[in-house]
Amino acid sequence: MAATFWAPHLAAINHGSILSMDCSGRVITKSFKRSTGGSEHYIIVEPPADLGLTEQVACLERRYDETRQELGLPAGSAVFRRLFVSDAMNQIPLLRHSRLTADEDGSPVALSLIQQPPLSRTKLSLLAYHVSGAPDLSKCRLTSRHVVVEKNGLAHLWTTGLCPASDDKLVPATQQTRQMFDTLINTLDGLGGTLRNNCVRTWIYVKDVDVFYNDMVTSRRELFLEQGLSAETHFIASTGIEGACAHRFDIVTMDAYSILGLAPQQVSYLNDFDHLCPTKDYNVTFERGTRIAYADRAHLFISGTASIDSAGQVVHPGNVSRQFDRALDNVEALLRAGSAELSTLMHLIVYLRDPTDHPRIKAALSERLPGVPTIIVQGSVCRPEWLVEVEGMAIADNEDPALPGF
Structure with missing residues (x-):
């Protein structure tokens, strides 16, 4: 079920020196509900575009809170949030002090912060994923970049913001790509998994994609071969797109989703060769x-x-x-x-x-x-x-x- 909510004027929001503002904005949600396995919810929130950054953050916090209440989502149900921002280097330091980027009552949330300006003219937009009604769900934070969600015998690894985090040194995009994947591979290895068997989805953001995309593709192709990923086995569903993190010299940033404990019969790959060619036909390695x-x-x-x-x-x-x-x-x-x-x-x-x-x-x-x-x-x-x-x-x-x- 999907629903769109539009907020009336809201007064007396206690956020720094902000006393009142119009927090109308766009919120749309969709839920998949089942009596077993819990319900899943996706939420998109965009604040009013005519406010400054601090006011937009406050409005987004308020509308997100209201939406969770309307959906009956308890604290701790958030699994993943991605904030799309218009100016990462200047905005992310402020967002680090926001409730949007904080864990909930000690319950960790995987957080992705990426510079991809929202085209609704807002400075930031939120995509959030929640799971409710699952009493067996537990979460733990391995590192600042990795959150494990355990549920029904499976461990869902959410990896966000993998990047060199460099503000003083530029290294080649090929090396940065290798570094990102090595971090993910080592984390999976520590959990008893592999990139080939357990990584389900990646999002790879490339600064100045017209220049550096091929370098990322080359490095990923070489690494996949080392990890046993090929056209004869399978690749990983992925998006490779223009985007940036908050570090001046980082060219490549990655988010990923992996599942530990998957049975082989659970996984299949989607193709329709009447509409799209295999990605291997133009030497790119993704499903x-x-x-x-x-x-x-x-x-x-x-x-x-x-x-x-x-x-x-x-x-x-x-x-x-x-x-x-x-x-x-x-x-x-x-x-x-x-x-x-x-x-x-x-x-x-x-x-x-x-x-x-x-x-x-x-x-x-x-x-x-x-x-x-x-x-x-x-x-x-x-x-x-x-x-x-x-x-x-x-x-x-x-x-x-x-x-x-x-």
Whole structure:
């Protein structure tokens, strides 16, 4: 079920020197509810665009709190939050003191902070993921970058903000990519897992993607071969897109999601070769999508998807509206391969190269996916000819009692 809430004027918000403000803003949520395994909730919050940064943070905190109350989400139910910001180097230090980036009552939350300016003209936007109604769920923080969520015999590792954290030295993007993946590999090894068997999804943000994307791809390809990941085995669902963290000399930043304890029969990969070619055809190592099946549901992770055809060519060059339609058609084909459909999307992120395309894409989204929580940010795609890319996550019904429960 999806719902959009619009707030009236709210007064007397106690946030520093702020006494009152109009905290209207955009909030949209979607929940997948089951009596077993718990319910899952995705929340997108955008504050009013006409406020300063401090006021926007205060409004976002307030609207997020209200939304959790409306959904009946208890403290400690938050698993993951991503904040999209317009100026990471200046904004993230302030956000570090916000409740948006804090753990909840000692219950850790995986936090991603990434510079991808929201195109709703706000300085920041929030995507949050919560799990409720699961009494067996527990969380622990391994490091500042790694949170483990244990549930029903599985350990879900959320990794966020992997980067060199360098403000005084520039190292090659190939080396930075290797460093990120080595950190993830070592963490998985400490938990008894491997990159090949347990990593489900990565998000790789590349500063100046038109220049440095190929360096990241080259380094990742070499590392995957070392880890036993190939076209003959499988790759990992991924998005590689323009983005930046708060460190001056960091070119590459990564978030990742891994699951320890997965049974092989739970994992399948999503393709539709009538719509999209295999990624190996243009020497890039990621899966178009990955499906994780549980007894009562399936999670479908859709990688960054653009206007591409079965021959690997850009479709509709120069026309962002038609490229967006083709990208959604490709997503629909991938979901169909996993026994799901567009209506099962829990959230969608849209990346635009040109911010002036925002109004027409916003209108197209309202028409085609009116009930899906969506966020539109500025982020150049790996090929300059691609004007738009989309990614998302879907949850669909699945009836297979032989599989582990979520």
